[in-house]
Amino acid sequence: MFTVTKYSGESEEQYALVTKQLKALIEDEPNRIANLANASALLNQFLKTINWVGFYLMDEGKEELVLGPFNGLPACVRIPFGKGVCGSAAQKRETLRVKDVREFPGHIACDSASLSEIVIPMIKEDKVIGVLDIDSPITNRFSDVDQRGLETFVQTLIPHI
Template sequence: MIEIPKFTGTKAENYQLCVKQVEAMIAGEPNFIANISNISALLNQALTDINWVGFYLYEEVSNQLVLGPFQGLPACIRIPLGRGVCGSAAAEQRTYLVQNVHDFPGHIACDAASNSEIVIPIVHNGKLLGVLDVDSPSLARFDTVDQQYLEQVVTILKASLQ
């Protein structure tokens, strides 16, 4: 198996490079699934101390999030809005930065190794499209630097939509 090298700069430097790569990678590509697939792979390479990164997509007919492209172990397929970190972030359409998922009411343990999580909703033209979800086996892995740059990645993704 080929080991894909991780980025080697500071957290901010890695994110700055990642943001530039996301911009270049999805420029002119309107296909949402292709873009979020590549973003998942790129974030998996850029971020350290994570065990899952990917997207859950909003399915209006069921009012649930459904598993989309990701990097990591198999995950929960469906998450009701308002349930767990992902469902809460989607329902409230705001970023959730959770230092200890075991203290989060209604946490859904898709991977028992996850201890902290950040979830950024993807809302375009007032419509919920889904969420970007990143998990870590470490407690308190995510901070406002992660939030700032991951929200920037989602903004770039939304700009690619037509």
């Protein structure tokens, strides 16, 4: 059974704990949608000062991402490769951390309250299978520690989707 945890200690310790909780939630579940939904809910409960967290998944046979499980307001359904922060992170195959989305060329504004964003690509067997996208209503919300912790979180999730 999963219980809500009050996270304390250093940020690195908190990320280690949330990743451990992710493992417990997904280790015996083969369904990728269930695992993505629980991962999104877990991050929504864990992260402070965010307004959207979720996944965009590769649409088979297309060069675009399609909305997957998320927590937050309704979102853009399809994002072409190379467009916006999500499409750019997927195309570049690297994490993008944007301090102020208003300064990101081609930013796709699904929620006008979002001011900063981090997107981590999910790569399995050398193919981009999707991205983890997190928005915040605060500029410069995401740190190096957040990036490392979220990249580890995604690496833990990938074998289960």
